[in-house]
Amino acid sequence: MNYDTKVMESRPLDGLNKARDKRVLVELKNNKQYVGLMRAFDIHINVVLEDVEERENGEVKRKLGTVFLRGDTIVLISIL
Numbered sequence: 001m002n003y004d005t006k007v008m009e010s011r012p013l014d015g016l017n018k019a020r021d022k023r024v025l026v027e028l029k030n031n032k033q034y035v036g037l038m039r040a041f042d043i044h045i046n047v048v049l050e051d052v053e054e055r056e057n058g059e060v061k062r063k064l065g066t067v068f069l070r071g072d073t074i075v076l077i078s079i080l
Helices: 003-009 012-019
Strands: 023-028 033-041 047-056 059-064 067-069 074-079
Touching: 012 033, 012 074, 023 047, 033 067
Parallel strands: none
Antiparallel strands: 023 033, 023 074, 033 047, 047 059, 047 067
16 A cells, blocks of 8 residues: 555544444533434535434433534544
8 A cells, every 4th residue: 555545534624524324422611412313424524414312411301303413513433
């Protein structure tokens, strides 16, 4: 594998692409957390999650269906 191939496989959006259709934890700047199935994202890291649980301090506060989270509010995304 040459250098260009390694660079292409290690871009941040490539990592997000691996999270598509997997359960993820998304933490926002307001310390709320959302756990759900990542269905889509764009170059601004806006994400669409399905079957979402909203959590505060690790506790489930409510269950939501499909949500759209704005990329500029996201602090981290982790595959569960």
